[in-house]
Amino acid sequence: MPTRWRDAFDAVVDVLLPPACAACDVVLPGPQGFCDDCAHEVLELPTVHCRRCAEPGSFERGLCSRCVSGVPWERAWAPFEHEGSIAKSIHRFKYEDRSDLSRPLGLLLAALAKKELTSMPGLLVPLPLHEARFRERKFDQAGLLAAVVGQRLGREVKADWLSRTRDTRRQVGLSEAEREANVRGAFVASAAVRGQDVVLVDDVLTSGATAREAVRALTAVGAARVFVLTLARARSELESGD
Numbered sequence: 001m002p003t004r005w006r007d008a009f010d011a012v013v014d015v016l017l018p019p020a021c022a023a024c025d026v027v028l029p030g031p032q033g034f035c036d037d038c039a040h041e042v043l044e045l046p047t048v049h050c051r052r053c054a055e056p057g058s059f060e061r062g063l064c065s066r067c068v069s070g071v072p073w074e075r076a077w078a079p080f081e082h083e084g085s086i087a088k089s090i091h092r093f094k095y096e097d098r099s100d101l102s103r104p105l106g107l108l109l110a111a112l113a114k115k116e117l118t119s120m121p122g123l124l125v126p127l128p129l130h131e132a133r134f135r136e137r138k139f140d141q142a143g144l145l146a147a148v149v150g151q152r153l154g155r156e157v158k159a160d161w162l163s164r165t166r167d168t169r170r171q172v173g174l175s176e177a178e179r180e181a182n183v184r185g186a187f188v189a190s191a192a193v194r195g196q197d198v199v200l201v202d203d204v205l206t207s208g209a210t211a212r213e214a215v216r217a218l219t220a221v222g223a224a225r226v227f228v229l230t231l232a233r234a235r236s237e238l239e240s241g242d
């Protein structure tokens with residue numbers, strides 16, 4: 001859609017669907033994402049974090065122990081910590097059938113990631129759900145977020161460049177080794193990825209096991225550089241290096 005139509009379309013959507021707080025549904029005067037109360041419960045990613053995976057904390061040479069032993073992407077980044085109102089709104093979005101929240105959350109991600117994305121070249125590729133999970137949820141949260149970010153920032157989205165060939169258990173409650181085993185070989189990438197820079201998009205990065213496996217599938221078919229962008233970064237249980 002040309003930009004002038006897109007802006008007009010956005011204005012119409014904003015009138016038809018008055019913006020509401022993504023965490024508590026209170027109606028807002030503008031599309032700022034959260035009401036004042038919930039905005040107090042939003043935690044931005046601390047400025048001191050691992051430079052490869054955004055794990056909050058101070059680490060020797062800026063790299064957490066996981067990234068020192070190798071990570072398949074160039075850089076992963078998220079504007080928020082997975083806490084408070086952000087965690088609450090992501091939960092509503094994914095597990096309470098609130099696909100409409102892709103818009104405020106996607107707009108927030110686009111606005112806050114704009115600067116970071118200037119040094120993350122490449123097309124946006126959402127981290128896909130398995131078809132069985134997609135049928136159950138009826139939407140793919142990473143795909144919806146990537147679509148809003150792509151539209152807002154004028155970056156192409158390639159949702160068919162990566163697919164999930166195997167359904168996997170939810171990673172919640174699994175140890176890191178179990179997470180790795182759970183997602184091993186779960187993704188396959190299109191040959192169209194060869195030579196391309198990619199920004200993998202998802203809602204939350206936790207241990208990174210799923211994203212690492214997705215990145216391996218992309219690099220296996222010859223992706224150039226792969227970056228990871230998520231709305232939120234969950235703290236994993238790494239020891240701070242200082």
Ligand SMILES: [Zn+2]
Nearest residue numbers: 021024035038
């Ligand atoms: Zn609220």
Ligand SMILES: [Zn+2]
Nearest residue numbers: 050053064067
């Ligand atoms: Zn790291």
